[in-house]
Structure formats: structure tokens, C-alpha cells
Amino acid sequence: MKILITGSNGQLGNEMRTLSKQHPKHTYLFTDIVESGDTHILDITDREAVMAFVREHSIDLIVNCAAYTNVDRAEKDEPTARLINALAVQNLALTGKKIIHISTDYVFSGDEHVPCREDDPVAPRTAYGRTKLEGEQLLSESCPDAVILRTAWLYSPYGNNFVKTMIRLGKERDSIGVVFDQIGTPTYAADLAWAIFTVIEAEEWHPGIYHFTNEGVCSWYDFTIEIHRRSGIRCAVRPILSAEYQYKTPRPHYSVLDKSKFKKTFGVEIPYWTEALERCVKLLNC
Numbered sequence: 001m002k003i004l005i006t007g008s009n010g011q012l013g014n015e016m017r018t019l020s021k022q023h024p025k026h027t028y029l030f031t032d033i034v035e036s037g038d039t040h041i042l043d044i045t046d047r048e049a050v051m052a053f054v055r056e057h058s059i060d061l062i063v064n065c066a067a068y069t070n071v072d073r074a075e076k077d078e079p080t081a082r083l084i085n086a087l088a089v090q091n092l093a094l095t096g097k098k099i100i101h102i103s104t105d106y107v108f109s110g111d112e113h114v115p116c117r118e119d120d121p122v123a124p125r126t127a128y129g130r131t132k133l134e135g136e137q138l139l140s141e142s143c144p145d146a147v148i149l150r151t152a153w154l155y156s157p158y159g160n161n162f163v164k165t166m167i168r169l170g171k172e173r174d175s176i177g178v179v180f181d182q183i184g185t186p187t188y189a190a191d192l193a194w195a196i197f198t199v200i201e202a203e204e205w206h207p208g209i210y211h212f213t214n215e216g217v218c219s220w221y222d223f224t225i226e227i228h229r230r231s232g233i234r235c236a237v238r239p240i241l242s243a244e245y246q247y248k249t250p251r252p253h254y255s256v257l258d259k260s261k262f263k264k265t266f267g268v269e270i271p272y273w274t275e276a277l278e279r280c281v282k283l284l285n286c
């Protein structure tokens with residue numbers, strides 16, 4: 001297959017590039033809004049450019065790793081977030097090709113106390129969540145054959161993310177306060193890339209919405225303790241309440257995703273979050 005990867009300079013896009021080397025039977029076209037290395041320029045908000053690229057390169061499958069991911073900035077500039085997270089996804093859908101699209105736990109309110117299933121009611125509380133939900137809806141309308149993977153708390157050795165921030169802060173400071181009343185599951189982008197290849201390589205194409213994170217549950221506080229422990233960082237980590245932290249945008253209190261559907265459909269086990277973190281921290285400390 002000829003596979004188009006959008007947003008390939010981002011966390012997930014970079015992990016897709018790394019893992020693609022283990023799947024050499026396919027041809028990959030890595031694209032992003034900015035050119036770099038083997039990455040072609042493709043702005044997914046430009047419908048004509050998307051159509052032309054897919055036609056000229058005879059693309060069979062699109063993996064959409066591109067997104068507007070800055071939750072605080074999206075609050076101030078929802079039209080731009082909507083352009084990238086929703087309207088551009090429709091551009092991809094209109095190509096008529098198979099699509100694997102990535103969405104988020106932010107489509108839910110985060111007010112529940114049990115893991116969210118794919119068909120649970122959605123109720124986004126942020127501009128980012130609203131635009132990502134609209135992207136899902138536009139994609140499902142134009143391309144019912146699409147696969148949508150909702151994920152959460154993504155980190156990797158690439159770009160900016162919580163793991164890298166906590167390693168930096170842990171080295172700079174003697175103590176930090178981290179919230180312990182927001183619960184979720186960290187996801188190593190390399191494992192999400194593995195999940196995407198699991199979908200691609202399955203004997204049958206299984207369209208629909210799926211939840212995928214690493215296994216387990218923790219707070220940002222617990223996550224930080226493990227990041228520091230595994231990085232050999234000595235920094236006092238204090239548990240604090242969300243109310244003590246000046247969030248610019250509301251954050252979900254409980255955003256654990258139920259992954260039963262993914263595991264059952266594709267017959268796989270998912271790595272536990274601390275084991276995944278160990279692999280990432282090893283790479284970061286190399």
C-alpha cells in the first residue's frame with residue numbers, strides 16, 4: 001500500500017516514521033505543514049493540495065497525525081483549531097481513501113468515574129475537544145469506512161510533552177507541585193503507532209471508533225513520581241489540587257478510556273503505562 005502520513009513532524013508522526021521501518025512492504029509519504037528531512041509539505045487545510053497529492057502519489061491509505069494540539073491556544077483561537085481539527089479532516093475524507101484518524105479523550109466531559117466506552121455520550125468542555133469532536137463527526141459522515149482512534153496523555157521523545165517537561169523541571173527545581181485530582185492514562189506515542197500498524201496489518205478492515213491508551217490508571221502526580229524515579233531525578237513532588245493550579249482551560253477530572261473494543265477486535269494486549277514509560281525514558285536518557 002501507499003500510505004500518506006500527515007503531521008509527520010509531530011510526536012505520533014515521528015513514531016510512525018520509526019515504526020514504518022519494520023513494515024517495509026508499504027511505501028510511505030511523510031508530510032507536514034513544514035518541510036524537513038524526508039517530509040513533503042502538505043497543509044491539510046488546503047483541499048485542492050490534499051486532492052492533488054493523493055492523486056499524484058496514488059495513495060491507498062491516509063494516517064492523519066496532523067492536529068492543532070495546543071489546548072490553551074485553541075481556547076483563544078477556536079476558528080484556527082476548527083480549520084485543522086475539523087474542516088481539514090473533511091478534506092481528507094473527501095479523497096475517498098481509507099483513513100485512520102486520531103482523536104482525543106477531550107470529546108468527553110471528564111465528569112464520570114468509570115472508564116469511557118466508545119459509544120458513551122460526548123460532551124466536550126474545551127474548544128480543542130469541540131473541534132476534535134466535529135472532526136470525528138465530519139469524517140464519519142463522509143467516510144463511514146474510517147477508523148478513529150481516541151487517545152490521551154500522549155508523550156514521546158519528540159516535541160513538547162509532560163514527560164519532557166517534568167524531567168526538565170525536576171532537574172531545575174528542588175520541589176514541584178503536581179495535581180493529583182486528575183486521573184487518566186499516559187500513552188507512549190510509540191505504542192499508539194504500534195496500534196495504528198495493528199489496524200493496518202489486520203486481516204480485515206474494521207471501521208469505527210476505538211479507544212487506545214496504555215493500560216492502567218494514574219494521576220499527573222503519580223505519573224511525575226514515576227518519571228523522576230526512572231530518570232534518577234531527586235526532586236520533592238508535592239500533590240496539589242487542580243484548584244491550586246492556575247489552569248487557563250478546564251481539564252477533565254477523570255478521563256480514563258475503556259480499551260476493551262480495541263483489544264477484542266484486534267486480539268492484542270496493550271503495554272502497562274509504567275513499562276511504556278520505562279522505554280521512553282531510556283531513550284531520553286541515551
Ligand SMILES: NC(=O)c1ccc[n+]([C@@H]2O[C@H](COP(=O)([O-])OP(=O)(O)OC[C@H]3O[C@@H](n4cnc5c(N)ncnc54)[C@H](OP(=O)(O)O)[C@@H]3O)[C@@H](O)[C@H]2O)c1
Nearest residue numbers: 007009010011012033043044066067069102104151152154
Ligand atoms: N498530545 C496529546 O496529549 C494528545 C492527547 C490526545 C489526543 N491527541 C491527538 O493525537 C494526535 C497526534 O498528536 P501529537 O501530540 O503527535 O501532535 P503534535 O505533536 O502537535 O503534531 C501535530 C503535527 O501536525 C502539524 N500540523 C498542524 N497543522 C497542520 C496542517 N494544517 N497541515 C499539516 N500538518 C499540520 C503540526 O505542525 P506544527 O507543530 O507546526 O503546528 C505538527 O507537526 C492528534 O490528533 C492529537 O489531537 C494528542
